Amino acid sequence: MARVRVHNFNVSLDGYSAGETITLDKPIGEAGALFARFDGRFIHGVDAVDAPITLDRALTSTWGQGIGAEIMGRGKFGPQTGEWADEDWRGWWGDAPPFRTPVVVLTHHRRAPISFENGTSFHFLDATPEDALACAQDLAGDRDIRIGGGPTTVRQFLAADLIDFLHLVTVPVVLGAGVSMWDGLAGVEDRFTVESATSASGLTHQFWNRIGAD
């Protein structure tokens, strides 16, 4: 049975997963410290693991395994807000986005799908989490769905109890401000088992599996 999974989701010690304002230069706003301390290189996904193979890299490399589609918020696709002023801009990733599957981009402003040679395609959808998931499942066949973020999107799917697996990475930095991972989710841990592991880099990896999901 296909699952809904979140991978490599970074959270600061004070609970932020992105900065408040994203720009072309700063895709996750002022929260760059979350990734600067992070040894993941997870965009290599399923094809390779960089040398040396560390615990962080091995854990983050499960990102692509068995995944048939991703759902992301508009801010993960790019910094534009409102109507699409520049449709020539096709995402942060240039000609080879790392996803290699269909990707559903949640936005109130629809536009035509975009396809890339490496198997990635973006489909822009104005939908509830439930409807977006149904669309992603059609695109994914019997493979799993990854909720790719940002934090607002992950939070919506968690609130709707649609997440089966969450790989959370606690990064030992204090951001002081940003987009919260946890707003409105008090007690969410009751629906999951949680396994934790530390790595030499100082990160803590948490594996949340929804009770009854397997």
Add this chain to the structure above:
Amino acid sequence: MARVRVHNFNVSLDGYSAGETITLDKPIGEAGALFARFDGRFIHGVDAVDAPITLDRALTSTWGQGIGAEIMGRGKFGPQTGEWADEDWRGWWGDAPPFRTPVVVLTHHRRAPISFENGTSFHFLDATPEDALACAQDLAGDRDIRIGGGPTTVRQFLAADLIDFLHLVTVPVVLGAGVSMWDGLAGVEDRFTVESATSASGLTHQFWNRIGAD
């Protein structure tokens, strides 16, 4: 640059990785306890990770990533010794061996290659570790080579300093007898950095990266 990797290699507390005698019923002899305590299901390899996704499963699932060929000892392929009495027997795994790449089987008794629809093929070779590696590299293109075991094979490649990465799993069992992982390898750790992590199952995962290999 392609690397030579070992993954998910189980060792008991007293240093054994297989039983002394393997049979059709007991592919790793009396060392079955090594796997009975092991939550890996690593043969799912690169395609999926079973639910729930545990630390053990995530770590072991890097097994197939970026791998273009495997080298294994004859005992991993099957229990026959000496001349091949039964060439109809095509390995422990039935019609769909989990490898999905070419596999070099080290044996003094050559036989014709075997191919399967899922991309697995077995090539029987009487060769030194160095020559087997050259053959595997031809088969793997620019992808990495996995040394698949058993322990005697891994030990030979370690002794020849041909291993770039070793994922060792210390299993908290005492076997009392078997095929040693460590015979003749005193001080081998000097050639590697080692990162360790424990998991909820009681296993300890060690990531050995050869110094200067990256």
